[in-house]
Amino acid sequence: xxxxxxxxxxxxxxxxxxxxxxxxxxxxxxxxxxxxxxxxxxxxxxxxxxxxxxxxxxxxxxxxxxxxxxxxxxxxxxxxxxxxxxxxxxxxxxxxxxxxxxxxxxxxxxxxxxxxxxxxxxxxxxxxxxxxxxxxxxxxxxxxxxxxxxxxxxxxxxxxxxxxxxxxxxxxxxxxxxxxxxxxxxxxxxxxxxxxxxxxxxxxxxxxxxxxxxxxxxxxxxxxxxxxxxxxxxxxxxxxxxxxxxxxxxxxxxxxxxxxxxxxxxxxxxxxxxxxxxxxxxxxxxxxxxxxxxxxxxxxxxxxxxxxxxx
Amino acid sequence: xxxxxxxxxxxxxxxxxxxxxxxxxxxxxxxxxxxxxxxxxxxxxxxxxxxxxxxxxxxxxxxxxxxxxxxxxxxxxxxxxxxxxxxxxxxxxxxxxxxxxxxxxxxxxxxxxxxxxxxxxxxxxxxxxxxxxxxxxxxxxxxxxxxxxxxxxxxxxxxxxxxxxxxxxxxxxxxxxxxxxxxxxxxxxxxxxxxxxxxxxxxxxxxxxxxxxxxxxxxxxxxxxxxxxxxxxxxxxxxxxxxxxxxxxxxxxxxxxxxxxxxxxxxxxxxxxxxxxxxxxxxxxxxxxxxxxxxxxxxxxxxxxxxxxxxxxxxxxxxxxxxxxxxxxxxxxxxxxxxxxxxxxxxxxxxxxxxxxxxxxxxxxxxxxxxxxxxxxxxxxxxxxxxxxxxxxxxxxxxxxxxxxxxxxxxxxxxxxxxxxxxxxxxxxxxxxxxxxxxxxxxxxxxxxxxxxxxxxxxxxxxxxxxxxxxxxxxxxxxxxxxxxxxxxxxxxxxxxxxxxxxxxxxxxxxxxxxxxxxxxxxxxxxxxxxxxxxxxxxxx
Numbered sequence: 001x002x003x004x005x006x007x008x009x010x011x012x013x014x015x016x017x018x019x020x021x022x023x024x025x026x027x028x029x030x031x032x033x034x035x036x037x038x039x040x041x042x043x044x045x046x047x048x049x050x051x052x053x054x055x056x057x058x059x060x061x062x063x064x065x066x067x068x069x070x071x072x073x074x075x076x077x078x079x080x081x082x083x084x085x086x087x088x089x090x091x092x093x094x095x096x097x098x099x100x101x102x103x104x105x106x107x108x109x110x111x112x113x114x115x116x117x118x119x120x121x122x123x124x125x126x127x128x129x130x131x132x133x134x135x136x137x138x139x140x141x142x143x144x145x146x147x148x149x150x151x152x153x154x155x156x157x158x159x160x161x162x163x164x165x166x167x168x169x170x171x172x173x174x175x176x177x178x179x180x181x182x183x184x185x186x187x188x189x190x191x192x193x194x195x196x197x198x199x200x201x202x203x204x205x206x207x208x209x210x211x212x213x214x215x216x217x218x219x220x221x222x223x224x225x226x227x228x229x230x231x232x233x234x235x236x237x238x239x240x241x242x243x244x245x246x247x248x249x250x251x252x253x254x255x256x257x258x259x260x261x262x263x264x265x266x267x268x269x270x271x272x273x274x275x276x277x278x279x280x281x282x283x284x285x286x287x288x289x290x291x292x293x294x295x296x297x298x299x300x301x302x303x304x305x306x307x308x309x310x311x
Numbered sequence: 312x313x314x315x316x317x318x319x320x321x322x323x324x325x326x327x328x329x330x331x332x333x334x335x336x337x338x339x340x341x342x343x344x345x346x347x348x349x350x351x352x353x354x355x356x357x358x359x360x361x362x363x364x365x366x367x368x369x370x371x372x373x374x375x376x377x378x379x380x381x382x383x384x385x386x387x388x389x390x391x392x393x394x395x396x397x398x399x400x401x402x403x404x405x406x407x408x409x410x411x412x413x414x415x416x417x418x419x420x421x422x423x424x425x426x427x428x429x430x431x432x433x434x435x436x437x438x439x440x441x442x443x444x445x446x447x448x449x450x451x452x453x454x455x456x457x458x459x460x461x462x463x464x465x466x467x468x469x470x471x472x473x474x475x476x477x478x479x480x481x482x483x484x485x486x487x488x489x490x491x492x493x494x495x496x497x498x499x500x501x502x503x504x505x506x507x508x509x510x511x512x513x514x515x516x517x518x519x520x521x522x523x524x525x526x527x528x529x530x531x532x533x534x535x536x537x538x539x540x541x542x543x544x545x546x547x548x549x550x551x552x553x554x555x556x557x558x559x560x561x562x563x564x565x566x567x568x569x570x571x572x573x574x575x576x577x578x579x580x581x582x583x584x585x586x587x588x589x590x591x592x593x594x595x596x597x598x599x600x601x602x603x604x605x606x607x608x609x610x611x612x613x614x615x616x617x618x619x620x621x622x623x624x625x626x627x628x629x630x631x632x633x634x635x636x637x638x639x640x641x642x643x644x645x646x647x648x649x650x651x652x653x654x655x656x657x658x659x660x661x662x663x664x665x666x667x668x669x670x671x672x673x674x675x676x677x678x679x680x681x682x683x684x685x686x687x688x689x690x691x692x693x694x695x696x697x698x699x700x701x702x703x704x705x706x707x708x709x710x711x712x713x714x715x716x717x718x719x720x721x722x723x724x725x726x727x728x729x730x731x732x733x734x735x736x737x738x739x740x741x742x743x744x745x746x747x748x749x750x751x752x753x754x755x756x757x758x759x760x761x762x763x764x765x766x767x768x769x770x771x772x773x774x775x776x777x778x779x780x781x782x783x784x785x786x787x788x789x790x791x792x793x794x795x796x797x798x799x800x801x802x803x804x805x806x807x808x809x810x811x812x813x814x815x816x817x818x819x820x821x822x823x824x825x826x827x828x829x830x831x832x833x834x835x836x837x838x839x840x841x842x843x844x845x846x847x848x849x850x851x852x
Contacts, residue, residue, distance in 0.1 A: 032732030040392030040468045041735070041772065047466040082384050083539035090540050149572060157580045164580040165573045166566060167542060259573040261542040269569065272702075274732045 008298070012291040019287040020280060024068060027276055028061055034081045034274040055081060068280065077284070078277030082270075087281035090266060095285065097167065098251050098262035100174075104182030105189070105247055109240070112190040117197035118224050124202060132198070136191035144250060148184040148257035155180060165259035181258040188250060189243035196239050200232030207231075234305045241297025245290040373851040374545075374562040375833065378574050378583040382567035383544065386537055387523045388508045389461040392468035394842065397505050399565065401843055402546055403444075404508035404528035407435060407454065408499055409845070410755045412608070412837035414662055416499055420449060420509055420529060430494035430795060437485045441553040443511050444533045451481035456512035458502075469506040469753065471771060494793045496800060500756030505843070531558040531847035542567055552847065559835075559850035578603060578828050584851070585833060589826040591649045591705070597828050604831065607651055607824040608838040609662040611752035611760070614655065616713065616818040617738070618745050620778040624695065625744070629687035631815040635673040636680035637720050638713055644821045647708040651826060655819030657808045658750075658764055662822070662840045663757050665804035670812050680720050692721025698738060698746040701728025706747050709820060713747075738776050747820070750775060753841060761788045761807055764817075779816030 035051040036043065052058050056067060071078060077087040120132040156164040168177040204210065205228055213223050252264035259265075263282055270278040381395035388400055407421040421435040441449040462473030475495035480488045491498065501507070509529065514522035524537045531554070532546035546563045566583060568574045574586040575593050579600050589597060589605060597605050618625040618634070625631060640654035653661065656672035673679070684690060697713065699706040707728065714724040724745075729737060738746045752760040762770040766788050767780040774780065784807055791803040825838050835848040 030733060031736050032730070033736045034732075036735055036739075037732060038393075039466070043392075043466075043468050044471070044771065047468075050466055080539075084385065085539050093540060149576070152576050152580075156582075157576055160580070164577045164582050165568070166577070166582070256570050257573065259542075259568045259570055259577075261540075265569070266540075272731060 023283040032274045077281035105185035108186035113193040121201035139191035197236045376583040378586045380588040402532040403530045408503040414840045433489045442551040450484040472501040497756035497758040500754040558847035584830045591651045611840045614820040633683035635815045639675040652821040652823040660822040667805035670808040694723040695744040698743040700734040
């Protein structure tokens with residue numbers, strides 16, 4: 001187990017390094033000048049050149065890459081051109097928001113998935129099953145930016161039950177502000193999970209040990225959650241892990257729609273401003289987040305099903 | 312030569328027509344004198360006239376919640392050009408003159424000036440009784456320190472505005488003497504830019520870095536501490552503010568919401584009181600919402616289609632004129648701005664001083680367009696590319712309409728959308744055929760726009776990267792800079808506008824306004840044509 005984890009961590013470092021390198025090259029090959037973003041159209045050519053020199057943007061690409069990597073190895077993520085503070089401090093101020101969003105969305109996804117798939121599986125080809133399956137197709141087809149706006153329009157603008165956007169103040173206010181974004185993000189993954197868990201449960205239901213459980217006289221609910229769900233969960237957990245990874249990427253959109261100051265919106269604004277150090281640092285952190293979630297998923301799957309051998 | 316013929320402090324703030332229009336409210340403005348009038352101004356907004364009418368019933372207190380599209384990155388006036396910075400720091404730090412909502416200069420930290428007979432020495436008297444937020448009085452040394460700091464900062468984005476200044480000296484504690492290298496008519500206007508705001512000398516004993524985390528100024532509001540990249544910022548009323556009884560608000564909370572939809576929904580949901588940069592497409596639905604209103608404020612802004620004169624087709628004057636004739640600007644405005652903007656004509660927007668309404672604009676005419684193209688070296692048309700910032704829906708719509716309209720004179724247009732940053736660096740390298748962008752004036756004097764668009768050598772942008780070069784127009788720009796007589800200046804700028812309209816180096820597509828949505832309980836909110844708003848006059852009911 002430990003050796004497995006160590007190997008996975010080593011592989012993860014390589015993946016993150018690859019992501020960082022690709023980001024560096026893409027950002028620097030794309031036209032656009034951070035000095036202009038800071039100095040404006042009226043700036044003289046010499047003022048722009050001075051600033052570029054200050055930021056080291058005048059040296060060749062390999063030299064810039066070498067400098068970036070040597071700083072990175074020392075744990076220095078660089079300094080934002082736009083805000084003039086370290087990229088690490090910008091990320092530190094925002095990482096909590098994104099983590100909270102991902103956590104709330106995951107909780108919502110689980111809350112939707114387990115009862116809905118149990119309902120559908122227990123009434124195979126019945127009305128409930130068809131409704132759940134139809135809903136999951138509709139859910140899959142809803143783009144997050146549109147669905148988010150609909151939720152805002154209904155729950156915030158018309159019913160005044162929840163805030164339109166922003167972050168609120170205090171723990172309660174903060175949580176309140178995460179309800180609609182969390183719902184929006186969870187709708188991107190719950191449909192897949194429902195379908196996966198339903199199929200898994202149907203397969204398990206045909207197994208002999210379920211017949212045995214029923215023959216013992218266990219109640220239907222107990223059979224469903226204690227035996228069927230438990231055994232059908234493994235593929236769904238793997239899928240959940242993959243979807244959280246996907247969700248981390250899609251926070252860029254959800255944060256925009258709900259005006260959350262997380263890593264996604266930081267990434268977007270930094271790309272538009274050509275704030276290279278912040279883009280680098282944010283992709284690094286997001287990339288590491290995805291890799292960590294995947295690793296945790298594999299470990300959890302092994303724990304749920306001892307037949308899975310970690311090699 | 313006191314007051315001279317420069318736009319005189321406090322002159323004409325209320326016309327006869329305004330008086331007739333506002334009745335009692337108008338006379339109240341006159342009685343309150345120039346300063347109060349500057350806040351009420353000549354804008355035809357019912358809410359404001361109501362505010363003035365009941366000015367004895369102003370309600371104090373409360374926090375204004377203001378959602379803006381862009382947040383601040385720094386509060387140093389000498390080192391920024393970004394709207395999020397400017398419209399935060401201008402509530403804390405003030406210049407000697409400001410531009411009121413009607414677009415006129417009014418004395419602010421100065422009360423007036425004397426001009427020497429050679430037109431090169433300005434002596435300003437400072438307003439008595441002005442204190443910084445730390446309680447220290449404003450003195451001449453503060454002005455000398457601040458403006459020297461701005462003008463000597465080579466990397467300062469707007470330090471070019473101070474280029475005529477050769478020396479600044481304090482005369483006693485209450486007057487400041489500016490020496491200019493030449494007679495320079497835009498001078499007062501240059502002084503009014505936010506970059507020339509007055510700080511306490513030597514940063515009141517702090518380090519520069521510390522100072523700008525909690526700047527000390529003479530403005531109506533103060534800030535406890537600045538955190539870059541925060542999602543909101545709260546300004547508090549300055550108890551030492553020199554306009555007695557103001558600001559009316561206890562505090563202003565700026566929230567940064569860069570997503571257009573979010574801003575619109577936040578004001579519809581009652582989460583904020585004012586939003587800026589309302590997309591034109593949302594104007595009618597917002598107007599229909601109860602409890603709020605949409606306000607349009609005219610801007611010193613013009614949207615331009617720029618043509619690259621380094622290419623043979625656009626070096627040909629007939630081609631440029633043909634393109635201008637072929638673009639139906641009223642149709643463009645109707646389709647893309649939902650009636651909020653005005654169709655373009657002169658390259659000066661109508662809100663700008665010395666705009667000439669009699670400029671011979673090449674109005675839309677397909678027959679004229681075809682006739683011009685027939686006289687050019689490209690009578691059978693050609694294929695070309697149109698570069699735009701693809702992130703702005705308005706430009707996308709503009710580009711599609713222009714493509715369709717130029718098709719009718721056999722000019723085939725390929726649209727190239729890039730993101731903002733790539734777009735700017737591409738046209739600045741002349742790696743384009745045509746592009747669409749907007750031009751703005753930062754100050755009330757039109758010299759900035761005239762030099763930037765026309766003076767290919769010294770204007771700073773090679774005629775907005777068009778490389779347009781007309782020596783006669785350039786000579787007129789310089790003549791207008793040295794001319795203090797308003798009538799003569801108006802004639803010079805009318806000639807410049809006429810030449811540019813005839814040469815057609817760019818097509819003035821439209822004049823868009825600033826669009827704000829404002830809750831009904833907000834009173835006295837107005838924006839000047841430079842995009843700045845002063846919040847000391849705002850109150851909540």
